[in-house]
Amino acid sequence: MSATNGMIGQSVKRVEDKRFITGKGRFTDDIVLPGQTYAAFVRSPYAHAKIIRVDIDEAMGMPGVVQIFTGKDVVHINGVPVGWP
Amino acid sequence: MEIHVKVNGVEYQHEVEPRLLLVHYLRDVLRLTGTHIGCETSVCGSCTIHVDGKASKSCNMLAVQVDGCEVLTIEGLAMKDELHPLQEAFRDNHGLQCGFCTAGMIMTAADFLNELSDLSKESIQDALKGNLCRCTGYHNIVKSIMQAAEKMKEVPV
Numbered sequence: 001m002s003a004t005n006g007m008i009g010q011s012v013k014r015v016e017d018k019r020f021i022t023g024k025g026r027f028t029d030d031i032v033l034p035g036q037t038y039a040a041f042v043r044s045p046y047a048h049a050k051i052i053r054v055d056i057d058e059a060m061g062m063p064g065v066v067q068i069f070t071g072k073d074v075v076h077i078n079g080v081p082v083g084w085p
Numbered sequence: 086m087e088i089h090v091k092v093n094g095v096e097y098q099h100e101v102e103p104r105l106l107l108v109h110y111l112r113d114v115l116r117l118t119g120t121h122i123g124c125e126t127s128v129c130g131s132c133t134i135h136v137d138g139k140a141s142k143s144c145n146m147l148a149v150q151v152d153g154c155e156v157l158t159i160e161g162l163a164m165k166d167e168l169h170p171l172q173e174a175f176r177d178n179h180g181l182q183c184g185f186c187t188a189g190m191i192m193t194a195a196d197f198l199n200e201l202s203d204l205s206k207e208s209i210q211d212a213l214k215g216n217l218c219r220c221t222g223y224h225n226i227v228k229s230i231m232q233a234a235e236k237m238k239e240v241p242v
Contacts, residue, residue: 013176020184021172023119023159027185030118 037066088152092117093161101148108132110148111158119159119188123217130216133189134158140196142215159188162195170233170242171195180229182220190216194230204234 019025044051056068089098092115099114111117111134123129125144132144135157162169171191174180181187190213197212198204209227218226 014179016184017176017181020181020187021159021168021175021191022163023117023188025119025184027118027121029122030112032116 086149086152088149090148090151090154090156092156093158099148103147103149105148106144107134107146107148107151108143111143111156114148117158117160121185121188123185123189127215128217129186129189130193131186131189133192133216135192135196138196140193157192159192162191169195170236170240171198171230174229174233174236175226178225178229178232179221180225186216186218190218190226194233198230198234198237204231206231209234 016025051071054070054072056070059065060068086103087098087100089096091097092111097115099110101110101114105114108120108122111120112122120134120143121131122144123131127142127145130142132142133140134143135141136146136151137154138157163172168176169191171194175187175191180190193213193216194209197209201208201212206227209230210223213223213226213230
């Protein structure tokens, strides 16, 4: 009993709740770091289509754009878990 | 445009773009990140705050609309170091898991507890229809609000 401080069978208050109920939680969107950049995802406007090519030139030239990644940049990563083979 | 607004008892004066959403003003300008952005379409309620005492969805208001108003966010709900009965009750009843919807749930409830005459489970469920939770389900949230309502009957806030 002493080793568990009598906690067995008791309802225990979570240590993290105080910050959530007072608005002091820290979620990803709450974080601001010096020089932080933001990602925007561009998805296909077509439900069923074949990608012939992705032209990033115009987007790359827009102000504030740091980098653009397309499927070509991650083609070497195997086994990304998805629901379909 | 220039706005004057009192947030959690503090007076602010800022030059803001007319298109700036209230929730972005609170989060990005005032750095009050306890108010969350879930859907940005007024469906989920995680951005709920009080404007002149009324629960309002801050993702569907412009910052310029609160010029001259008093705003209360989750950060301002607890009086000094003492938790609001709703905050206490959510902790007591495991009324939250990830905590993302919690601020909105509490701010919505803090408004309707003052107005609802019927504090049955059904009427609380109905009053919460504009707030979505994706972890715990609503059972413990309703339980928390009922406990807080009982406590506030004894000691009004």
